[in-house]
Amino acid sequence: MKKRIFAGLLTAIMAASLVACGGSGSAPAAGGDDSSGGADGKDSGEAIVVGFAQVGHESDWRNASTNSVKDAFSKDKGYDLQFVDCDNDSAKQIEAVRQFIQDDVDYIVIDPIVSTGWDTVLTECDDAGIPVIVIDRTIEDSKKYISWVGSEFMNEGLASGAWLKAYAEAKGIKDLNILVIEGSNGSSAQIGRTDGFKKYADEEGWTILDSQDGDFTQDGGQKVMESYCKSYAGKFNVVVCQNDNEAFGAMDAMKAAGVSYGVDKDVILISFDACKAGLEYVQSGDINADFMCYPLQGEYCAKIIDQLEKGEEVDKQTFMQEPWYVAEDILKDITYTNNAGEEVTEELVQVTDAASQASY
Numbered sequence: 160m161k162k163r164i165f166a167g168l169l170t171a172i173m174a175a176s177l178v179a180c181g182g183s184g185s186a187p188a189a190g191g192d193d194s195s196g197g198a199d200g201k202d203s204g205e206a207i208v209v210g211f212a213q214v215g216h217e218s219d220w221r222n223a224s225t226n227s228v229k230d231a232f233s234k235d236k237g238y239d240l241q242f243v244d245c246d247n248d249s250a251k252q253i254e255a256v257r258q259f260i261q262d263d264v265d266y267i268v269i270d271p272i273v274s275t276g277w278d279t280v281l282t283e284c285d286d287a288g289i290p291v292i293v294i295d296r297t298i299e300d301s302k303k304y305i306s307w308v309g310s311e312f313m314n315e316g317l318a319s320g321a322w323l324k325a326y327a328e329a330k331g332i333k334d335l336n337i338l339v340i341e342g343s344n345g346s347s348a349q350i351g352r353t354d355g356f357k358k359y360a361d362e363e364g365w366t367i368l369d370s371q372d373g374d375f376t377q378d379g380g381q382k383v384m385e386s387y388c389k390s391y392a393g394k395f396n397v398v399v400c401q402n403d404n405e406a407f408g409a410m411d412a413m414k415a416a417g418v419s420y421g422v423d424k425d426v427i428l429i430s431f432d433a434c435k436a437g438l439e440y441v442q443s444g445d446i447n448a449d450f451m452c453y454p455l456q457g458e459y460c461a462k463i464i465d466q467l468e469k470g471e472e473v474d475k476q477t478f479m480q481e482p483w484y485v486a487e488d489i490l491k492d493i494t495y496t497n498n499a500g501e502e503v504t505e506e507l508v509q510v511t512d513a514a515s516q517a518s519y
């Protein structure tokens with residue numbers, strides 16, 4: 160397919176765009192200039208070539224994300240998807256994007272492993288006139304992309320803090336001694352979840368005994384928890400895992416060390432993602448609370464590309480809806496202040512049937 164956007168045009172488009180919450184605002188779309196083409200891909204029967212630089216394959220969440228993008232950009236739907244699993248290696252991810260530029264793809268989709276180090280390569284995409292869409296994690300040091308679809312990770316972290324505060328009060332637990340197993344360091348998911356939770360910990364005077372990187376993997380979660388069980392034996396009553404797979408590993412490590420977790424046990428266990436296997440543990444009471452991060456972003460991304468193909472305006476940001484799942488029916492809802500400074504009341508979803516709550 161022919162390029163539809165002149166080099167440098169993207170920068171001008173982005174400078175004029177509105178940053179909006181909840182999809183309420185929009186950025187002018189690429190392709191408005193007819194001399195650069197139009198919605199020729201699907202109409203002409205020519206496949207639209209999309210390069211996707213995926214983070215890796217570290218978790219259930221990630222696999223769901225990959226499947227969702229592959230489904231959304233299938234051959235049947237008129238796409239030719241160039242998929243690269245970057246194996247959690249930032250250098251490999253930048254290389255993948257450069258290869259997409261060389262291959263002259265029509266669109267580049269990036270799920271950035273880390274949030275910094277992007278400006279040079281995004282400038283190269285811009286110079287080549289290839290629109291970039293970012294999904295899931297965010298890019299902090301460059302705005303040279305046309306649209307982003309994903310989650311507000313700071314809100315997820317705040318959610319876990321707000322829930323823990325209300326839960327501890329309801330249960331009459333006064334001292335909270337907390338161990339955190341973080342996600343991959345430098346990812347916006349790790350940064351937001353860490354900062355959001357820490358805000359509550361600081362305000363409430365909770366003790367964070369330690370906070371280490373478990374790399375969003377089951378193995379990583381298990382290893383960090385094994386070392387925590389040795390270093391902090393008998394000293395902790397809360398474990399926060401920044402994704403479900405880490406929680407699965409942490410549960411194995413605690414079990415081996417004779418530490419009980421879950422409803423009314425030694426340790427309150429908190430997790431993120433709310434994938435099916437995670438929610439099964441919420442249902443069984445092994446995980447006390449699980450904060451959803453919605454991975455099925457492929458269709459949202461395809462919608463943006465479709466709009467760009469038609470020369471329509473696209474939202475600069477699209478946020479996912481993310482419920483809070485809990486094991487017990489002791490709190491109905493919780494009001495907290497989100498990252499945008501808004502007071503939000505969140506209804507807690509008690510998990511009685513995991514299968515009906517999660518499709519991934």
Ligand code: GYE
Pocket residue numbers: 217218219220221295296348375401402403404431432452
């Ligand atoms: O929570 C974790 C994955 O970027 C939000 O990455 C994503 C995170 C997700 O590996 O399971």
